[in-house]
Amino acid sequence: MLSERQKMILTAIVDDYIRSAEPVGSRSISKRADVSFSPATIRNEMADLEELGYLEQPHTSAGRVPSNKGYRYYVDHLVTPGGVQEEDVRRIRSFFAEKMTHWEDVIGHASTILSQLTNYTSIVLGPEMFTTSLKHFQLVQLNEHSAVAIIVTNTGHVEHRPVTIPEGIEIHDLEKMVRMLNDKLIGVPFIRVKSVLHSEIASELARYVDRCEEILNVLEQSLADQKDPRVYLSGAANMLSQPEFKDVDKAKNILDVLEETTKLSQLFSSAPGGIQVKIGTENTMEAINQCSLITATYTLDGQSLGTIGILGPTRMEYGKVISLLDYLSQDIAVLMSRWYK
Amino acid sequence: MLSERQKMILTAIVDDYIRSAEPVGSRSISKRADVSFSPATIRNEMADLEELGYLEQPHTSAGRVPSNKGYRYYVDHLVTPGGVQEEDVRRIRSFFAEKMTHWEDVIGHASTILSQLTNYTSIVLGPEMFTTSLKHFQLVQLNEHSAVAIIVTNTGHVEHRPVTIPEGIEIHDLEKMVRMLNDKLIGVPFIRVKSVLHSEIASELARYVDRCEEILNVLEQSLADQKDPRVYLSGAANMLSQPEFKDVDKAKNILDVLEETTKLSQLFSSAPGGIQVKIGTENTMEAINQCSLITATYTLDGQSLGTIGILGPTRMEYGKVISLLDYLSQDIAVLMSRWYK
DNA sequence: GTTAGCACTCAATTGAGAAGAGTGCTAATG
DNA sequence: CATTAGCACTCTTCTCAATTGAGTGCTAAC
Incomplete structure (x- = not known):
């Protein structure tokens, strides 16, 4: 003590x-x-x-x-977080006042404003699809063997992925299928889609449709969760203004990591709710052992949607950054919920 | 002489x-x-x-x-371009052998492999939508006043954008409209969609539907060309390995530019077909006055789709990079055309 | 418990000298 | 007359030692 x-x-x-x-x-x-x-x-x-x-x-x-x-x-x-400066609040307001058409815009903007206000590097993980529910599902056929599956979530988020149609599958059957899906699956949270697909639909399907297994595969394939959440990075070059990284080699090590989005999402993987601070060697990744990472999750109705974070030198303005992340994560939550209505 | x-x-x-x-x-x-x-x-x-x-x-x-x-x-x-090294060809092959589900994947992969093979920074501008034609158009309603417009091109590329439904418009009318659009517009190149919309459809529409002007606006809004083409950047950190940028301040100036995608696409704006080399101060942007930019366009059926480029120090391996860009732009063209079928 | 005083340490700065790489010019050469 | 050997000269870079200065740890006094 x-x-x-x-x-x-x-x-x-x-x-x-x-x-x-x-x-x-x-x-x-x-x-x-x-x-x-x-x-x-x-x-x-x-x-x-x-x-x-x-x-x-x-x-x-x-x-x-x-x-x-x-x-x-x-x-x-x-440390005393001390709140967000008025000037910063104003800048955030004006930044978010812009018309944002896609969900991704919110996240992208958040990332940009974060790095601008802090002069550090900001990393933002987009919301993962499985936290939302299905609004609309559709297959658009491109030619005999390929189609595009389009998934719209209740939040207006659109995902699409190409689908290969197995040899000999009747278009007719597929369409029947898609209709059935739209009947049964709309409103079901993605987290439950797979199980519903198997429990409620598979059996019924088998009665009407040939080769239902294969078709099910196609559907599962198109409804599968995206592998890696989208990573938004901003202000990576800010690392170079930190005196501790005036040595180009050190800087390069860090920037190399920042370029690999998969590594970045790993970095965030263990983030629990609320605000978390990882200091220096507390980060398992060696390249950022001289950095601190502060993360905050943004939530909707109590459910974590994604994470925003700031990476800077261990010699970081913790108070300011923590306040800012706290403020912004709530701001994003509000924006998201407006979207929701 | x-x-x-x-x-x-x-x-x-x-x-x-x-x-x-x-x-x-x-x-x-x-x-x-x-x-x-x-x-x-x-x-x-x-x-x-x-x-x-x-x-x-x-x-x-x-x-x-x-x-x-x-x-x-x-x-x-x-300079004698001298062709692409066998080793490099092999790496490109294996890189493109991966399963690529989205169009964007091809471009993203191209960007990555370019920076890896050259150790410079690669910048790739995605194909612009208007070079393709419409395959499918649809509105998915989210709630009373908002919907998502989904546009699928003949190449399987999917675009989506939120749409605000004006007060008092009948859903019924909108649906009629969308059906008509799908009848009339499918197969029409995007470059002509707008004019067809006005010449052939507007008149006919006016007969059946109330407040057709407003609805037309919604449609135009949803079919409008995306503002800025997607920019893929890779290997920005490679700049730091160049001895001319061992001075952090110089490096930061360049990396700052690389973070602004709008500036990047400006950089490419004047690129004509074929391969173009801009050396040092030939680049109008001051921050990259010590860099050279080599660009190549990739084409489909003689029509330019997008641009791939390499940014490095003026002291760049011109021969190697030119060969590589030439090779890869053709490779992309081939991949794209396969997609096309 | 606090503080003044002082010897000590170590990095950073400075300056001089030496080394080295490369040039430009002149005069010799085939 | 183009080519080249020779040499003085220039300018950077490296090295090394001396100096400076910020800051400490310890001791003794308050």
Whole structure:
């Protein structure tokens, strides 16, 4: 357990370091208006904090730098989110005031505004389809053996995927099928579509239609969940303005990761609800061991739809980013729910 | 007009510089197997080439570096495309052998493989819709005032956009309308859809349907061409491996541009058919004045569908990239045409 | 418990010298 | 007369040592 003074000093050091990116010395802390101790006293406390693992020294004659453990303590106990600046709120408003025609636009805009307001990199995972329900299903035939399956969800989201029609299947049968699907499946949440397909429909189907197995396959294929959720990335180049990545090689390692969307969605995979902060080596991916990732989920009717996140150096403005993500995730939720009506 | 020997020396210097990124001295040229002149002779020629504007000297006691004019001459008269390496052909094959379900997949894959094979940044502009024709049109109603328009092209490409239904329009009328559209418009190239809509359909429509103007608006809105073609970017981080951009600030300027897809499509706007090379300051955009952009269009039945391009430093492997773009643009054309059938 | 004082450490900066790469010019050469 | 050897000269880059300065840790005094 840290004393009040230790907390105060740790806060001061983290805040200072976040601002300046330079190791913080005892003198500069002691000079702060709200501090009334001499550098020597601060030094003693700093030595203690270092022994406890909250601070580190790049080398003996430098100031102190927060360790990962230090940041963790700061995030858990010291930081004051402090809300979103008025200016930022205004910019978000005006950004979302634009006419957005597709669902994806909301997400894309959110990603852009996040990176602009923070000067970090923003990563946003689009809503996954299975959280919604089926509104309309249709097959459009292109030629003898191929068609496009079109799925519209209750939220107006449209998915489409090409389908191969097996040899010898009657178009007639397929159409019958699609009609039946629209009767039975509309309103069913995607999460349950598959089971309903098998339990309620398969049996009935077998009576009317030849080779129903194959047709079922086609349907399952077209209703299958998309593999990877869409990833929206914005402000990747902002990484380059961080002094810790002025070394091009380090920067390249990170940007390489950012280009692989599959890796990015992995990064988010373990995100629970609410706001989560992963600091430095808490991230399993080695390339971003010097980064922190803050994520928030946006929800609709209590159900998690997707995730928005900010990636920056461990020396990140935690308070600001946390407030912002909190605010924006709720904003997105509101926008989504409007869409919903 | 350059003498044969000058051409040879210019070629040697450009080739050397592309390989090494270091100013090329007279000695290193003279040591090449196919050169039988002393350094002094080379120096004389180099001085001449510099006076003519083909070479530059970073400082008096350094070797020579090609100027933009030098690269231009090299690209126009000296470079030998030399075809695509067998290894590369194999990798392209295996990459395209993957099952690609959407049209966008082809383009996305092309972008990825391009950046991987060249270690530069690849930019690919997706095919624009208006080059295809209408296969199927449909409105799916979501609630009283909104619907989703779904457009399927003959190539299996699906577009969808939300539509607002004006107050007081009969669903019935809308449906009639859609049926009529499907009768009249299927097979019509998008480029002509608008005019057909007005000339053949508007008049007939007016007879059957109330408030036809408004409905026509809805339809036009839903059939309107997408504003900006999709941009696929790959290997942006490769810029960081170029020695000329080891300075983070320079790199950031470029990456910032790459993040703005609208700017990217502008970049391509002036691309004519065939292969085009824009060297250094020939690019109007200032941030990429130290880059070269090579573009190629891919066509279907003689009609340009889209553009693939490579952005790299002016010190780029022009021969290799030109061959590769040429090869790949034809490959894409073939893939697209298969899709077409 | 706090602080002034001081010796000590180590990175960063500076400057001088040496090394090296390459040039331009001149004069010799085949 | 084109080519080339020779040489002085230029300019960058590297290295090394000295200096500077920020910051610490410890001790002794308050």
